[in-house]
Each structure stands twice: as C-alpha cells, then as structure tokens.
Amino acid sequence: MAYNINEKGYYGEFGGAYIPEMLYPNVEELRQNYLKIMAEPSFKAEFDQLLKDYVGRPSPLYLAKRLSKKYNTKIYLKREDLNHTGAHKVNNTIGQILMAQRLGKTRIIAETGAGQHGVATATVCALMGMECIVYMGEIDIARQAPNVARMKMLGAKVVPALSGSRTLKDATNEAIRDWINNPVDTHYIIGSVVGPHPYPDMVARFQAVVSEEIQWQLKEKEGTTKPNYVVACVGGGSNAAGAFYHYLEDTSVKLIAVEAAGKGIHSGESAATSVLGREGIIHGSKTLLMQTNDGQITEPYSISAGLDYPGVGPMHAHLYKTGRAEFMSITDDEAMNAGLELSQLEGIIPAIETSHSLAIFDQKKFKPDDIVIINLSGRGDKDLNNYIDYFKL
Amino acid sequence: MAYNINEKGYYGEFGGAYIPEMLYPNVEELRQNYLKIMAEPSFKAEFDQLLKDYVGRPSPLYLAKRLSKKYNTKIYLKREDLNHTGAHKVNNTIGQILMAQRLGKTRIIAETGAGQHGVATATVCALMGMECIVYMGEIDIARQAPNVARMKMLGAKVVPALSGSRTLKDATNEAIRDWINNPVDTHYIIGSVVGPHPYPDMVARFQAVVSEEIQWQLKEKEGTTKPNYVVACVGGGSNAAGAFYHYLEDTSVKLIAVEAAGKGIHSGESAATSVLGREGIIHGSKTLLMQTNDGQITEPYSISAGLDYPGVGPMHAHLYKTGRAEFMSITDDEAMNAGLELSQLEGIIPAIETSHSLAIFDQKKFKPDDIVIINLSGRGDKDLNNYIDYFKL
Amino acid sequence: MNRINKKLQEDKKLLSIYFSAGYPNLNDTASIIQKLEESGVDMIEIGLPFSDPLADGPTIQESSTQALKNGMTTNLLFNQLATIRETVTIPLIIMGYFNPMLQYGVEAFCKKCKETGIDGLIIPDLPVDVYNEQYKSIFEKHGLINVFLITPQTRIERINFIDSISNGFIYMVSSASVTGSKSGFGDEQTNYFERISKMNLSNPQIVGFGISNNETFTQATKHAKGAIIGSAFIKHLTKNGVTNIDFFINKITSIRKSKFKKA
Amino acid sequence: MNRINKKLQEDKKLLSIYFSAGYPNLNDTASIIQKLEESGVDMIEIGLPFSDPLADGPTIQESSTQALKNGMTTNLLFNQLATIRETVTIPLIIMGYFNPMLQYGVEAFCKKCKETGIDGLIIPDLPVDVYNEQYKSIFEKHGLINVFLITPQTRIERINFIDSISNGFIYMVSSASVTGSKSGFGDEQTNYFERISKMNLSNPQIVGFGISNNETFTQATKHAKGAIIGSAFIKHLTKNGVTNIDFFINKITSIRKSKFKKA
C-alpha cells in the first residue's frame, strides 16, 4: 500500500488539481518545476541555512516528564512552537518564498486562519523584500488579533474575507480569486497540505523536516528512529503531514490525526471532517469535506481558528480511508483544558490547535513504555485572550 | 585590568551585598554554594539538557543581510528571541530553578518589568511544579498585558507593586520584602545582573551561554571567534552580560551597551543610568544609579518596561567607569523606528528593549568589513499593542 | 443537431446572458429565461449556485449566496426547468462548480440535463484532462456540449488541444480575472482577441468576463463570435427584479443590430 | 558615656519608638520627639525617609513616601534636630538606609550626627563586614553607636560576631519579616527570644518588628531588654497627628509599670 502521492498527483483517489483554467498556467508552472527546484543544491542549501539560522531549527524533541508521569507513558513533544514566528507554518513559507523567487514572482498572497501562516508568510516576504497580501476571515481577524498586529508590523496588507463563514475557507476563496486576477507576477503561498496538486505534496515536503528531525533526535534519545505513535492535529493537515512524512510507509509507527469536534461532533458546530465529511472537491482538490447532500460546503466551527476548516488535505483523506492513521476528535472544552494542563505541568502554553492533540490522553490509554510523539505545532501567544476568557483567569 | 568579578564579589569598586540582616542567611547560603553547585556535573548536565531540549538552544547566529546592506556593515543577530518564552531571560531562570531545587527551596518569587522574566520564572516553576509569585509594577502590568496573561496561564500569581513609580524598581522592592518575610522555603529568582552578590555573577554565568555560543558560531561562519563589536541593550544588564561575558578581557572586541534615553536624556523622562547616574546603592548592590542629590532613587522612564530601571548591574557600572564598554543612549522614538525597520527588513519583530540596540546604526557608523553582533534579546510579541499604537498601524 | 451548434451557425454576433438560478427570488428561474428569449438573447447560462464560487467576483458570488439562502438546490433547479422546453427554444447551458454535480452523480446529472433540455455545461473547476479521461463519454452519450475556458495566459498548444476536444464553442476569458472585476478592454485584451481569432480554431469563441454594456460587447465581438454578460445582468436583476429585462438587453442588441448590419 | 549605654543600664524594660521624620507634616519632627520624651518613652528612632525602603512594610513605607513628598531631606532633618538637645535628653537614633548617608558622605553624616546630639545609627542595609572594614572607625571617632540586627535565622557564630563588634544593643528582629507584618507572637518567637537571652551576649537586645500593643510588648520584653514600636505608632500619627501621643504611649507603659514592678 502506498500512502504518499503518486506521479499523477493523487493519494489513492484523493488529490488532483480541480482548478479553473485561469489558474492553470500558474499551477502547471509550479507542478512542472517544484521537484526540480527543490532538488537544486543551491535551493537546498539556502532552505537549510534559513531553517537553521533564521527559523532556529532543529526544533527540540523534548521529553515531557511531568506530562508523561501523569499519563503513565513516554511523551515527547516536537517543539515547533520554538520556530521563528511560533509554529510549524514557517517551514513551508521559507520553502515557498524561495520557490517563488526562482519562479520569478514578485508578489505574494496567502490565506490564513489562525494567523500563523499569515505571519509566517509576512515574515518571509519582509525577509525577501516582497509585497505581501494576506486574506483572513473577518471572524479570525477578531479572534487572533495578535497575529493581525504582527502581520501589519511586518508590512503585510491584511484583507478581511467577508463572505461565507468568514473564516479560513473563505479567506482561501479570496486568495484564489486574487491569484486568478494576478496570474503573472503573483505566487500564492498556500499554508497547508490543501489546494490543487502540487501544493499538498510541496507543502508536505517542506514540512517533512519535522519527521526527518524526529528520526535522528529519537535515535539519540531512545536508540531507535521509530516511536510507537506520532500525534498531530489536523486543520488542513500540514503539521501532521510533516510529522508523519517519514513514517508514512512504516506501519509499525502508528499515526494519530486529531480533529476539532468543536461543541461536539454532532452538535452542528464542529470541524471533524473525517466523521462528518464526504468525498468531494474543495479548493482545487478531491478530498473529504463537510458538505450538504447538495454539495454545498458546510460552514465549520472550532474554537481554534487553525482547525476551523471544512476539509482536510488529500493525504489525510487517504490516510483516513485506508485506516493508516487513526482519527480522533476533540471538543473545544477538552482542548482548552489540555492547553491549560500543558501550561501548568510543563511551562509550555500551546496554540489551541495543538491543544487538541494534547487532549487525546483522556480518551486513549497508552502503555507505560510506549513512545508517543506529539507534534507541538505552535505556541499559544496568539490565543492568550481566548484562554484567559475561557478560564476567567 | 580585570573586568570580571573578584573573589569579594566586586567589579572594581562596584558590587557587594548591601542587604538587611534578614536576607543574610539566604544570600550567604547562595554565595557559599552557587559556584560549587554550578560546577557539579549533574547540575551542568541538567542545565545543558534543558537549554537544549526545552529552551531550544543554541539560539542561531543569523547574518541579517538586508540590515547589513542598509548600514553597509556586517550585522549578525544573536537570536535570543527564539528561546522558549521569547527572550534571553529563560537562560537564567532555568539555572536558578535548578539552583533553588538543590538548595531545597519550594517557593519561588521574582520581580519583572517587561514580564519576560516573570514569564520565564513562571515557566520554570510550572516545569518543576513549584509555587510561583511574581511582583510586577502596576504600570508594567498595563503595558505588558500579554505577559501577564501568560504568567496566569502558567499558574503563577502576579502581585502588583503599587508604590513608587510602579515599575521594575518597585516590583523589585516588593520581591525583596517577600523574601524577607519568607527566609526559609523561598528562593528569589532575580531577573538581571543586579542585586546583592552573588546574584550579578550567578546571573551573568547563566547568561554566559550566549557569548559561548557566539564564539563557535562565528568561528563556523567567519573563521574567527572574535567579532569587532558586541552590542546589547542594558536594563539591569543581563543580556549584555551574557553577550559580553567571554569577551570581557579581550579588548580587541569592542563592547557597546545601549541604554534607554526615554524622551531624551535630559528630558527628565529617561533611564540612561550611565549618563544620569552616580555611585550609590540600589537593591543590595553598589553601582551606578539615578538618584537625587539626597540619595533618593529617581523614578526612571522608558517606553520599554524592561529598560525602565534606575540602575545598572555592577558589572556594567565597572565597564562604564573603566571605559571597557561604550555606552550609547537611544530615545523611545529611535527605538520604535528601529523595531519597525527590523520587522520590515528582516521579518523579525524585536522586543522594544532590543529595538534600542538596533537603533545605534543611525548614530554610529561601522566599517563595511566590521562584524557587529547585536544581541537580539527578545521578541516583540509582548509589545505589539505598543508598536501598533505608536505607528497607528 | 445540438441547439448550441445550430445557434453558432447563425450569421451574427451572439449575446449570451448568465444569471444565478434562484436569484433574486427562488422561483424566478423560468420567467427570467423566458424574458431573455423574448428580448432576443441568443444563449443563456443558468448558474447553479455554489457556496464557494472561487472563480466568481463579488456580484455573482453574492447572487449565489442569496440563491442558496432562498433555498436553491440542484433538484429544485431541475424541477424549475422541467417544462422549460415547452416555452423556449434558446440554447440553455448550466454553469456551475463541479462539487454539486459530483455529489448529484455526474452521470445522473447529465441524464437529467438531457431530459430537461439542457444543451451544454460550463464547469470552471473541472479540468480539461479529468474531463477528457473520465467524463467525456458520459457527456457525449447525453448529447451535452462541454465548454472549456481559455485565458490570455493559455498556451497555444493547450488552446489547440482544448479546441480539439471541444464540440461547441470556446469560452474565452477576456482577461485573467474573476468575473465582474474589470471595466472596459485595453490593447492587451484586443490583441488577445485578435491573436485567438487568427488561430482559426475549429470552435468559435465566445468572450466572457468584463462585458457589461454595448461598448464592451462591441469590442469583445469584433474578433469573436459572441460575448457573455454576467455580473452586469445580475446587477440589473438586483435593482429591478425580473422587470425591464428587455430594456437591459435592448441597450446591447440595438447597437448590435445597427452596428453589425453594416459589417 | 553615650546616652544609649546609659539608658541600657536602667533597671527596666525599655520602650523605644520609631517614626519617619517629616511625617505626618514636614516640621513635626521636633515636637514628636519632645512629646515622646514627655510621655515616658526611653529611646527614639528617627527614620530618615528613603524612596525605596525595602525592609519596611507598607505603613512605614507610606510614611516615608509622604515625608519625601512633604519635602524631607537629610539636610532638613539635621536642621530640624539642630537645637533638639536644648529640649530633650532621651537617646536619639537615626534609622535609615545607607544610600542617602553615602550620598551625604559617611564621615560628614557622622560628624553632623555628633554635632546634633544623635547617639546612634541603625542602617539595615549596611552589612556588618562592610561596616567593620570601612566605617567602624569613623562611627567610633564620632562617638556613634551602630546597631546591628539579628533575626531568627542568624547563626550563633554570626550573633557572637555581631555582639563582639557592637557597643550598644542588638536589634533583635522578632521574626523574619518586614516591619508591621505580623500580629502577635507565637511559640516560635518566644523560643527564639529565650534562646538569644540564654546566649548571655555582652550587648542587651531590643526587640523590633511586630510590636504594636501592651501584649506584644510584654511578650517581647520577657526575655529582652526592651522593644521598639514602629508601624503601630505611625498609624497613630496618621490618625491623630501629633496629638494624644501620651495616650498612645501610656497604653503600653502603664502595663509595663504595673507588670514589671512585680518582676
């Protein structure tokens, strides 16, 4: 069984590039060049150097002793929260800005949910002196104010998406519209493993540095490259794709993808795509998505802006369909409590997205000698107001 | 000429332990044990492991190309902003919490100005499961709200200091009062190279990891361990102490300490201690401080909560007096503009404290082949509101 | 012969109108179609509303959203059109995004189109190769013409390929942009229209995007067989409801008559 | 013989009162001193206000802040005390933090104390060894007694050392705490008082911190030579100004009289 992408741009039956003709030249140019460019030694060198000197990689693999003790298993945290800008998102934006430069693009657009991808994009645009426009749902602008402020400081223009649920899905629509209108000079930096091929694969490859590092870091600490479990939350799925990447074909390593159940999977306010979704097309990709019988995309809900998305990337649709990954759903309340717990047990305030991954320990028991790696996809600075309000601290 | 501390706890004529008898047992216990404990292999191992796996060290030494180009010299940024919790402060709190454990303490107190030290202390207390009380000036609580929220998330108690200028100095007074009241179970984690001996030396040694790393990192990049200049801002002086440490006795490396001039050195609203201060005693240490003719400590002012302190550590008093370091003063306006410049040229939003260091390039010209290292002491997430308000973004 | 092909053989510049089904009111669909035919329009694109119409500009997007709010569904559209062929003979095209059709079932959807008397489909996000490999035979089996888009950025080889698998007309996007976003054509567009015209493709081209009045219609159809008006017509509906449709259309066709008679 | 030493020889438990100079009003200093003497107090600590009194609790701290706001300075204090010896004979001690003295010049400060008739100094943040090495001779030259503090945490050897360099009394901090922060003494304090008493130091001990009324005064002086009241007296001043000082003092000394006469 193959879990990674095939030469046609599909993960099993999922993927492809269901795009309007207006996007074809851009997407095709990217498709034809991305692997070639990524393989160029000068690209690799610049990418690696920026990840090291600018982003601060490798991110540590940290044995969380007090958390491990509490749940009687061995929990390692992959510290993507320590990356420059505070989440895994920057691994991808560094890669894509270098890609955009090599494709001769001068203007960058992006969508963002939690704002982490927007900040990471604004950051690399400042670094390279490129114009940057970030689309962000009006609701997300309100609930992730610190990240909006950061984007502005970095010189990016933040454009509110006012349609639909005014969250990530709609910001993505707006970004695609912008790209359609600016097909020559503009590169669209998609922030997750979603969108038309080759985006899911390209983003996964940029994020794959996460599992590449886990392998040698775990070897150093435990004498094996293989954990028993790798756990990651799934909005679009990029942090999970990165954490799973080098383990995809090795089924001795179990993969757990954690989705946002919002106020409860069947409450009508949820973003648990694997349970609630069906096959269909969203943002240029054939995948699982939440939709009406009629094929209208449903407005999702999660307290976490980064998981508040009605689809998942095609890789994850495939991992779900094949059973390669176990999918779990975590409610707002469970996530918030897990976020507080990590803060007070380990001194690490996680992003609310990440808190979903941390909440699985109340649902699933692990063996004392299991090695469980949680991809700590981001820090919670952007979520402080939400935590404070929620817990009335 | 010796620039580091002598066996009596003095840097030249500065330092010592001018403390009430109530503090004597605690300070003396620390004085007698700190070097011994720091030399223990188990201490070193735990300290190093936490710095690596938890804090994310080494912090990168990043060549800022666009900034270098603008100022026609070679500028490296030492990325303490990438540390867990977002500033250099955590190097010290990790060290001190391990110290406190070995001294059998169970309760931790701290003062904080910008909140970075408070967060770093709350963090290590959560990590070790210790009670944590942080004193913070009422004004600083208002202007560094994100850090207050973080401390609460981490389970610390934040106590407002309501006396005096209601800033860092007063928070320090309150912390000392607490320590006087709790002399047995409590360790006071001072956040800078201030306070009675052995604090300045102990904190400097914990921060010395910064210049230790600079040495080998620069060697890797430039083939030499010696930059031409090392630049750091000075509130109490801990990030400067760390960045200067291994270069103190090597006068071929020039040291630049940057103080906050507030609204102008002689505006009456300033914190430029080296210019405005005289020898005296503050918080248990003989050093330079801003004071009236009568020996009353002056209320300082800086837009930056972390530099808003009327003294400097005794090491810096000595570096100033001997001319070993050049002292420069940067106003609020200059700092804010330098902060915006770095954000938009390099995609790094610095703490306003750090922005002071970055502002020297308009005052001082460097040669094109000079290697200038700026200690990027912290990230600006805590200061977003201030920046946004200031620039009306 | 498919009504579209027949229409394309007429010796005149064709005016095609797009509107979102279910807008402004849920059950306006049939009467809008009838009035458009009465006004002398040559072809109609009936928009099947979609929640996330990423190639559409704000006007069409909002009309889609409103249509969905009004209760528009795929089934309902087919119901509304069930007896349309009793009253109109004009070529009818459904334009919509792929996901609703996929959920309906592509084969079922095509079958239903045929039964209803729909002549063709425009599916902006159904890629040429996916169509060609997976769906072409189904479309053909039900006598449906599938219309592909080309843009100023589409390469010659690709245009030729699209031409080779088309059996109606080519939807020539005036400029790379979402619907409704430009006003008036410059040299760039004119050159592009001319360039494509000189390719002598086997399928005629009809221009879409950015046509809002007689001036842009005239420019667009100088080198092309026809042009499609979308956003401008939706704006008319927003303002006037289903009234005065002939007035809106006449402003364009009167010009066409006077101008192109001479040609 | 220094007035302090003389007073310490008296066969009674001593009551010492602390207040901040310049509080409640800038020029209350002399009259407070006079009234305290008239009320039968044995010794007075005149607080030289400091901006950052880190060993003081809120009450004394606030009185210092107010005194500074009122305009209190070191020079002004010496001016206010210039003719004090014309009216009072009671031992006078200046209690203050080291920095203002350092800025005045330690030698100049001591000289001025001598001229004014000050008998001793309590400087909480002047460490024993710094005093011993750098300032002892200056203090002695001007006949000033320097008073050191000990706390429940002070080790025996250190107490002995402090005793050896003291020439007046030892300020025994009742419990490790800033001024004014505890109310009433428990077993811990009582044991501590007794323990120190049994050391038979050459300098008598006077207890400070936490003494606010006759009960705590009695407890404190069971094993010690005397006790100092600070915060409680400041609170009296805050409430009453310089009036009724005798009333406040009598509440303590009456007890002392009745109680210790028996002892």
Ligand SMILES: Cc1ncc(COP(=O)(O)O)c(C=O)c1O
């Ligand atoms: C910290 C963090 N984790 C996870 C996510 C979800 O994205 P993805 O599923 O692509 O990792 C986001 C999105 O913004 C995020 O900021």
Ligand SMILES: Cc1ncc(COP(=O)(O)O)c(C=O)c1O
């Ligand atoms: C980022 C940052 N830099 C500098 C400082 C100033 O402290 P120090 O002079 O001890 O480095 C602070 C204090 O909070 C800080 O947060």
